[in-house]
Amino acid sequence: MAHSFPEEIIQEILIRLSVKSLIKCTSVCKAWRSMIINQSFIHAHLNPTVDFANQNDIDLLLLHRISGSNSLNYHQNTVVHKVKDEVHSVHHDNQAFDVYSKIEFPIAAKKNYGNSHLRVVGTCDGLICLADDVPSYAYNFIIWNPTIKKSVTLPMPGITFQTHGGYDASIGFGFDATTNDYKVVRVVTLLDYYDEKSTLAEVYSLATGTWMSLGCVSPACLIDKAASSAFVNGVLHWPVACQTDVESYYIILTFDLGKEVFGQIPMPKIIQRDYYLGLQLSVSDNKKSIALFMRPNNREDFYRDYGRKDSVLDIWVMKEYGREESWTKLITLNPHGPETIFLSALCFRKSGELLLLLKEKERQELVSLDLVRKQLKLIGISGYKYCTCHFYKESLLLLDKSDAESY
Numbered sequence: 001m002a003h004s005f006p007e008e009i010i011q012e013i014l015i016r017l018s019v020k021s022l023i024k025c026t027s028v029c030k031a032w033r034s035m036i037i038n039q040s041f042i043h044a045h046l047n048p049t050v051d052f053a054n055q056n057d058i059d060l061l062l063l064h065r066i067s068g069s070n071s072l073n074y075h076q077n078t079v080v081h082k083v084k085d086e087v088h089s090v091h092h093d094n095q096a097f098d099v100y101s102k103i104e105f106p107i108a109a110k111k112n113y114g115n116s117h118l119r120v121v122g123t124c125d126g127l128i129c130l131a132d133d134v135p136s137y138a139y140n141f142i143i144w145n146p147t148i149k150k151s152v153t154l155p156m157p158g159i160t161f162q163t164h165g166g167y168d169a170s171i172g173f174g175f176d177a178t179t180n181d182y183k184v185v186r187v188v189t190l191l192d193y194y195d196e197k198s199t200l201a202e203v204y205s206l207a208t209g210t211w212m213s214l215g216c217v218s219p220a221c222l223i224d225k226a227a228s229s230a231f232v233n234g235v236l237h238w239p240v241a242c243q244t245d246v247e248s249y250y251i252i253l254t255f256d257l258g259k260e261v262f263g264q265i266p267m268p269k270i271i272q273r274d275y276y277l278g279l280q281l282s283v284s285d286n287k288k289s290i291a292l293f294m295r296p297n298n299r300e301d302f303y304r305d306y307g308r309k310d311s312v313l314d315i316w317v318m319k320e321y322g323r324e325e326s327w328t329k330l331i332t333l334n335p336h337g338p339e340t341i342f343l344s345a346l347c348f349r350k351s352g353e354l355l356l357l358l359k360e361k362e363r364q365e366l367v368s369l370d371l372v373r374k375q376l377k378l379i380g381i382s383g384y385k386y387c388t389c390h391f392y393k394e395s396l397l398l399l400d401k402s403d404a405e406s407y
Helices: 007-014 019-025 030-036 039-046 300-306
Strands: 060-074 077-092 099-102 119-124 127-131 141-145 150-153 167-176 181-190 199-205 210-216 230-232 235-243 248-256 261-266 276-283 290-296 313-318 327-333 340-348 354-360 363-370 375-382 386-392
Touching: 007 030, 019 030, 030 039, 060 119, 077 386, 119 167, 119 230, 119 386, 127 167, 141 181, 167 230, 167 235, 181 235, 181 248, 230 276, 230 290, 235 276, 276 340, 290 340, 313 340, 340 386
Parallel strands: none
Antiparallel strands: 060 077, 060 386, 077 099, 119 127, 127 141, 141 150, 167 181, 181 199, 199 210, 230 235, 235 248, 248 261, 276 290, 290 313, 313 327, 340 354, 354 363, 363 375
16 A cells, blocks of 8 residues: 555655654665665654654653762763663653663673773764763774664774874764764864964764864863863864963863864853863753853862862853853852762753752762752652763664664
């Protein structure tokens, strides 16, 4: 009966199905399979032009959490050296925060890599970028689509310890709309050089499967190891430090994936020349701008009372993207006594609430903070030393790539 319908009608029916249903449909017949794995169909399903309901419209969050022992912090990144349990799960971004699905970890990522576990660099259109670059020098980067169980392992980058000596590096992941290409950008500060040419960059293209050098980064800056990145409006962002002969200050380094040019966005004026224990960059609640989670180093009163300077967490949002004057501090989170500390902010939710990792005595809890009512809510996830959260959606991306590894 299906063969009696025109091809365009069949496509209009199929494009309304969920990713998991479409994977099953590839086994119906060769014509359907050819249609579904076609790149134009994959992108049309990802960004439908008509208003219809399908499972891609629901709001989802990806959680990556690890329990174990012997955990340490490296440049704001927690590494669990003795992993006991590692879980990737997708959750509904609703009040219940219930589980949408648990994810089988890719076989490719279970190889014996240089570090104890991979970290999630970022997500984009159902693709997850993984790296094992903390704390030791390692060069294993993976682009993974867990919904269709396919992954691509990136080749060795051009800048390594063997080629350039010691370095600090961070990577970002996003989509270039001008070429319909997904890219990984690696920013590297060479530790043996301290001049305007000490920070280099390179970009990997999923379409070509190769790395390309971007040369020296301008403006001249220094990046921390595995510094956080945020992808917004076709642009990648990193918090970086700049140095002159008389002072140092912070900016947000930007990279336009379409134009492949670097730029900068000012930090809030109050912190540009203040020293912070940690600067973490994220996406704002409306997904159209950027947010900063930071720990000021000038709160001697809290250090005196609670014995640690990293007890305070400031939350800032750039209300209008690109306008320095629109930086707004939403809240300062102070410790609730010596045994209750906010470890990190993870991400904003659709409701405007903020997911936080809280340490109470010796137990770590994932909580949701209502920024209006200043109320915390437990969401039933605890006991993990490491936890990250990213926006997520299911897609068919990588289904058309013959070189992608299946598991």
